[in-house]
Amino acid sequence: MKIPILYNLRSLKERPASTLTTAAGMALVVAVFVAMMALANGFRSALMKSGSPNNAMVLRKGANAEMYSGIARSTASTIAGMPFVARGTDNQPLSSPEVFVVINLDRLTGGLANLVVRGVSPRAMQVRQGFEIIAGRELQPGASEILVGEKIVDRFANTGIGDKLSFGGRAWTVVGHFSAQGSAFESEIWAENEQVMPVFRGEVFQSVTFRMADPGSFEGVKQQLEEDPRLFVDVFRENEFYQNQSVILTQILNFIAIFIAGVMAIGAVFGAINTMYAAVSSRAPEIAVLLTLGFKPGNVLSSFLIEAVAIALLGGIVGCVLTLPINGLVTSTTNWNSFSEIAFAFRVTPGLLVSGLVFAALMGFVGGFFPALRAARQPVVVALRQG
Amino acid sequence: MKFMRLIWVNLLRNKRRTLLTVLSVTVALFLFTTLRSVVTALDAVSEVGSEARLITRSATGITFALPQSYLERLRAQEGVQSVSWANWFGGIYVNESNFFAQLAIDHETYLAMYPEMAIPDDQRQAFLNERTAVLVGRGLMERFGWTLGQNVTLQGTIFPGDWDFTIRAVYVPDDPSFGDQLFFFHYDYLYEGVNGNIIPGWYVIQLNDPGAAPAAIDRIDRMFENSSSPTKTETEKAFNASFVTMWGNIGFLVKAIGTAVFFAILLVAANTMMMAGRERIGENAVLKTLGFQDGLLFRLVLVESVLITLLGGALGVFASKLAFGPGNPVSSFIQGFEVAWSTVILGLVMATLLGMISGIVPAWQAMKLPVVQALRRVA
Numbered sequence: 001m002k003i004p005i006l007y008n009l010r011s012l013k014e015r016p017a018s019t020l021t022t023a024a025g026m027a028l029v030v031a032v033f034v035a036m037m038a039l040a041n042g043f044r045s046a047l048m049k050s051g052s053p054n055n056a057m058v059l060r061k062g063a064n065a066e067m068y069s070g071i072a073r074s075t076a077s078t079i080a081g082m083p084f085v086a087r088g089t090d091n092q093p094l095s096s097p098e099v100f101v102v103i104n105l106d107r108l109t110g111g112l113a114n115l116v117v118r119g120v121s122p123r124a125m126q127v128r129q130g131f132e133i134i135a136g137r138e139l140q141p142g143a144s145e146i147l148v149g150e151k152i153v154d155r156f157a158n159t160g161i162g163d164k165l166s167f168g169g170r171a172w173t174v175v176g177h178f179s180a181q182g183s184a185f186e187s188e189i190w191a192e193n194e195q196v197m198p199v200f201r202g203e204v205f206q207s208v209t210f211r212m213a214d215p216g217s218f219e220g221v222k223q224q225l226e227e228d229p230r231l232f233v234d235v236f237r238e239n240e241f242y243q244n245q246s247v248i249l250t251q252i253l254n255f256i257a258i259f260i261a262g263v264m265a266i267g268a269v270f271g272a273i274n275t276m277y278a279a280v281s282s283r284a285p286e287i288a289v290l291l292t293l294g295f296k297p298g299n300v301l302s303s304f305l306i307e308a309v310a311i312a313l314l315g316g317i318v319g320c321v322l323t324l325p326i327n328g329l330v331t332s333t334t335n336w337n338s339f340s341e342i343a344f345a346f347r348v349t350p351g352l353l354v355s356g357l358v359f360a361a362l363m364g365f366v367g368g369f370f371p372a373l374r375a376a377r378q379p380v381v382v383a384l385r386q387g
Numbered sequence: 388m389k390f391m392r393l394i395w396v397n398l399l400r401n402k403r404r405t406l407l408t409v410l411s412v413t414v415a416l417f418l419f420t421t422l423r424s425v426v427t428a429l430d431a432v433s434e435v436g437s438e439a440r441l442i443t444r445s446a447t448g449i450t451f452a453l454p455q456s457y458l459e460r461l462r463a464q465e466g467v468q469s470v471s472w473a474n475w476f477g478g479i480y481v482n483e484s485n486f487f488a489q490l491a492i493d494h495e496t497y498l499a500m501y502p503e504m505a506i507p508d509d510q511r512q513a514f515l516n517e518r519t520a521v522l523v524g525r526g527l528m529e530r531f532g533w534t535l536g537q538n539v540t541l542q543g544t545i546f547p548g549d550w551d552f553t554i555r556a557v558y559v560p561d562d563p564s565f566g567d568q569l570f571f572f573h574y575d576y577l578y579e580g581v582n583g584n585i586i587p588g589w590y591v592i593q594l595n596d597p598g599a600a601p602a603a604i605d606r607i608d609r610m611f612e613n614s615s616s617p618t619k620t621e622t623e624k625a626f627n628a629s630f631v632t633m634w635g636n637i638g639f640l641v642k643a644i645g646t647a648v649f650f651a652i653l654l655v656a657a658n659t660m661m662m663a664g665r666e667r668i669g670e671n672a673v674l675k676t677l678g679f680q681d682g683l684l685f686r687l688v689l690v691e692s693v694l695i696t697l698l699g700g701a702l703g704v705f706a707s708k709l710a711f712g713p714g715n716p717v718s719s720f721i722q723g724f725e726v727a728w729s730t731v732i733l734g735l736v737m738a739t740l741l742g743m744i745s746g747i748v749p750a751w752q753a754m755k756l757p758v759v760q761a762l763r764r765v766a
Contacts, residue, residue, distance in 0.1 A: 021655075021657060022655075028651040062544060114448060168447055169447075260418060260648075264415070271411055334635070339450060
């Protein structure tokens with residue numbers, strides 16, 4: 001027969017100070033774990049959402065980043081004319097040859113940031129999906145106008161609609177703000193490619209991104225372009241290109257999260273062991289009575305394990321609640337592949353909260369195991385005599 | 388102190404509990420000092436650059452180069468001792484995960500400007516004399532198991548093709564924060580390799596007098612203000628510091644985690660001391676009856692508590708000092724990462740603080756114990 005859980009819960013209430021300190025310690029461990037994972041999650045998610053599997057991205061052969069690449073105008077038009085490039089309703093190819101530069105701008109909070117300025121073709125918004133102008137209007141061809149990503153607005157001066165932002169020796173009028181589903185593009189400034197090109201790097205694009213007529217045939221498209229003797233290019237699936245940029249930093253952040261939370265957990269588990277041993281020894285007579293009444297040692301073991309896990313879960317829940325306010329908080333780091341600042345939001349997902357609770361339960365289980373074992377193996381007679 | 392034995396016996400009365408508490412403080416302080424060292428390493432990198440050297444780069448952005456013609460104009464500035472320049476190469480060694488910085492430098496002027504790099508004279512000559520020679524930091528040599536005279540091929544990303552180099556010299560930095568993971572080669576080699584289709588990435592300027600830096604910075608940037616390539620000049624120190632900030636707000640992150648670690652362990656230690664206090668109500672009543680003063684009991688509990696955390700803290704702090712001494716594997720990733728003595732001291736102070744705070748409530752309770760009531764429980 002099982003010992004009712006109510007017994008454990010009442011026992012917890014009997015010693016509130018020790019229950020609460022133990023649970024609070026675990027809450028902090030869980031909070032650090034969830035917060036660090038939310039950071040890694042947010043960064044990864046920004047790059048995972050960048051780019052579409054339906055698009056192909058073309059760079060000069062050997063250039064592993066847009067910044068290092070160079071694509072001649074003739075190459076760009078050769079690519080646009082290929083049969084596997086999808087066409088829009090007007091039967092024009094959905095292809096955007098782009099200029100990519102990284103400029104310096106002063107953050108409002110101080111310090112220089114490196115920001116991406118992307119010179120796009122008027123078709124870029126059709127080539128890429130999930131873009132939305134959230135304020136203002138689209139770019140007008142032939143004008144010194146820019147669209148500013150949502151994550152840049154508010155963090156840099158002169159990014160409001162109608163403001164003039166100066167870079168590359170020109171003053172650019174901000175005509176709109178755009179969102180892009182939380183992707184890395186939201187940390188970019190967009191202008192027309194023909195406007196950006198002469199100001200910065202002269203007659204050369206950095207990349208060509210086009211929609212594939214049949215996304216399933218990517219391997220064939222890639223092979224055909226890379227083997228074309230006129231072109232000298234490497235071809236990537238657009239979403240994979242950005243995902244690859246997230247791999248290293250995400251791994252580092254995950255490792256740090258697990259390392260820090262793991263080490264903290266060891267300390268918290270030792271605390272839990274202390275608490276549970278104290279609980280077991282102060283309740284030795286009670287346990288003896290339970291055993292005398294006919295409860296099996298196995299019942300006592302699981303009863304104390306449940307008690308330890310309950311304390312830990314209490315801590316886990318508090319820890320998870322503590323991290324909720326950081327969800328959506330925007331922070332920034334550098335994407336070293338493009339050498340530019342990428343802003344992203346902490347992402348506390350339901351899955352992450354569940355893993356926080358599992359982590360807490362695990363700490364409770366490990367911390368409660370030996371004390372529970374001691375309780376179960378208690379010699380009844382000795383304990384009864386104590387009472 | 389004649390009561391040491393009493394404290395000692397109290398510590399040993401529940402050996403398991405004392406041990407577990409000591410160990411939990413150990414892991415916490417290990418973590419604390421390790422995290423703290425990340426911050427000190429990054430701070431040191433921001434501090435390492437010279438105030439007497441200026442870096443002039445394009446005002447447009449870090450990836451934009453500057454005209455060759457600026458060289459003579461910079462040299463002609465008053466207070467300028469010498470001018471050198473460098474370019475970022477961005478090559479890949481075998482595969483992309485083997486990242487390290489490669490710089491094409493104007494070798495003669497650059498080496499003369501950096502006495503921070505200790506290079507044996509024969510190696511220095513060998514590096515200067517050969518067009519494809521490279522100068523490599525000792526840490527980088529060890530990381531890839533390279534040897535002097537070995538040929539190394541990098542795959543260019545900015546400058547396409549395979550580039551062959553021969554390692555001719557190894558430097559040891561005089562300050563670990565300078566970094567021993569750099570790879571220097573001749574700008575001339577790059578220049579020829581791309582058929583002269585290249586201009587300097589940034590200029591390095593050695594001033595006669597570091598005090599003249601603000602004026603010189605102002606003069607240089609004004610000189611190029613209205614040209615096609617305006618410049619941004621700063622001291623090398625400020626330049627290095629700006630790279631550190633690119634990682635994001637690491638300082639805040641580490642402080643937040645450090646605080647959480649501290650409080651989590653504070654709770655564990657405080658819980659232990661409260662449990663110990665509860666067990667000893669009777670004993671303390673007896674001690675008081677025997678004539679022990681309130682203040683003495685207060686101190687006894689506090690000393691016991693501090694002993695636990697200080698012992699645990701010392702173990703943790705010195706474990707991290709041993710694990711992350713000079714040349715530890717993490718330092719190839721975070722330049723100059725090691726646990727400094729100042730961090731060790733800070734860790735011990737934190738441990739002491741931890742003991743004081745966690746002992747204060749039980750110590751107070753022991754002091755304020757009503758003797759008669761407590762004695763009744765003993766009976």
